[in-house]
Amino acid sequence: MQNLKDRKVFITGAASGIGRATAIAMGKSGCCLFLTDIDGEGLRNTVDAISRDGGKVYLAQAFDVGDYQAMVEFAQRINEGYGALDILINVAGVALFSQIEDMKHNNWEKVIRTNLWGVIHALECFVPEMIRAGKGGHIVSISSTAGIIGLPWHVVYAATKHALVGMSEVLRYDLKKHKIDVSVVCPGAVNTGLVKTVEIHANKEATDKARRLFLKRAITPERAAELIIGTIRNRKFFVITSFDIKFLFFCKKYCFFVYHLIMLLLTRTMDKTLKRDIAR
Ligand SMILES: NC(=O)c1ccc[n+]([C@@H]2O[C@H](COP(=O)([O-])OP(=O)(O)OC[C@H]3O[C@@H](n4cnc5c(N)ncnc54)[C@H](O)[C@@H]3O)[C@@H](O)[C@H]2O)c1
Numbered sequence: 001m002q003n004l005k006d007r008k009v010f011i012t013g014a015a016s017g018i019g020r021a022t023a024i025a026m027g028k029s030g031c032c033l034f035l036t037d038i039d040g041e042g043l044r045n046t047v048d049a050i051s052r053d054g055g056k057v058y059l060a061q062a063f064d065v066g067d068y069q070a071m072v073e074f075a076q077r078i079n080e081g082y083g084a085l086d087i088l089i090n091v092a093g094v095a096l097f098s099q100i101e102d103m104k105h106n107n108w109e110k111v112i113r114t115n116l117w118g119v120i121h122a123l124e125c126f127v128p129e130m131i132r133a134g135k136g137g138h139i140v141s142i143s144s145t146a147g148i149i150g151l152p153w154h155v156v157y158a159a160t161k162h163a164l165v166g167m168s169e170v171l172r173y174d175l176k177k178h179k180i181d182v183s184v185v186c187p188g189a190v191n192t193g194l195v196k197t198v199e200i201h202a203n204k205e206a207t208d209k210a211r212r213l214f215l216k217r218a219i220t221p222e223r224a225a226e227l228i229i230g231t232i233r234n235r236k237f238f239v240i241t242s243f244d245i246k247f248l249f250f251c252k253k254y255c256f257f258v259y260h261l262i263m264l265l266l267t268r269t270m271d272k273t274l275k276r277d278i279a280r
Pocket of ligand 1 (some may be wrong): 012013014015016018019036037038039042063064065066092093094095114118132142143144145150186187188189190191192193194195199221
């Protein structure tokens with residue numbers, strides 16, 4: 001079991017939801033934190049909350065994880081000023097639900113830039129330094145249910161979240177020789193800011209109803225943070241946070257016919273619930 005005290009930890013998406021709850025919990029465990037988010041005010045609130053609890057934030061800076069140069073500069077300040085990270089946690093993400101014919105090119109770009117390039121930038125800027133330091137470590141990426149299941153209306157989100165599962169699996173084996181553990185966490189519904197900010201290309205009434213249904217099954221960000229920290233402590237590779245998704249994934253692997261029927265039904269239900277906003 002990994003002791004977290006004095007570990008140097010970088011967390012993206014720390015201003016809200018899962019990233020904020022993880023940063024606060026890791027601050028309480030005695031970690032030395034480096035935090036970022038595109039939302040400067042939210043980030044300051046997280047830093048204040050950690051400091052009030054006596055936690056240590058070494059550096060916090062607002063930037064877009066999709067901006068490579070910004071990541072390079074922040075990583076240089078950390079690597080040169082404090083040495084290699086012990087733990088990297090990729091949390092920042094955005095979501096978009098749409099039928100493919102209602103998506104503009106910039107919809108694809110925005111989600112891929114944040115959810116995929118953001119993670120690639122962090123891996124590129126921190127992992128070689130962790131390898132050179134030779135003291136092992138841990139990388140965690142937050143994927144999603146959409147990273148393991150072809151959820152309807154999630155085409156671009158699923159593309160990015162499946163990519164995180166694939167990259168994590170490769171790195172799990174590639175980095176073993178460097179004693180760097182890799183984990184990928186696939187949350188089901190979590191009650192966070194994402195529920196409000198998710199861009200849904202459907203009419204407003206249907207969207208509000210879908211949000212209410214989602215929240216009924218959601219866990220708290222604090223519970224998600226507990227599971228993420230448990231993943232690190234117990235050096236697990238793959239974690240699904242809710243029972244319904246574990247069941248669906250089990251069906252996909254072992255009873256594909258049942259999975260196929262469930263997916264047909266789910267698609268029909270979502271098509272009916274989320275009526276397309278044709279005016280868009
Ligand atoms: N909430 C859920 O139900 C759920 C389910 C599965 C997976 N996830 C994943 O969990 C992660 C955290 O999401 P959350 O639910 O806590 O949502 P959230 O909206 O509360 O937090 C996401 C954070 O990422 C930040 N962010 C967005 N774009 C950014 C960018 N370009 N650069 C830097 N920061 C950026 C936001 O400002 C926000 O603070 C995401 O990757 C999301 O895809 C969430």
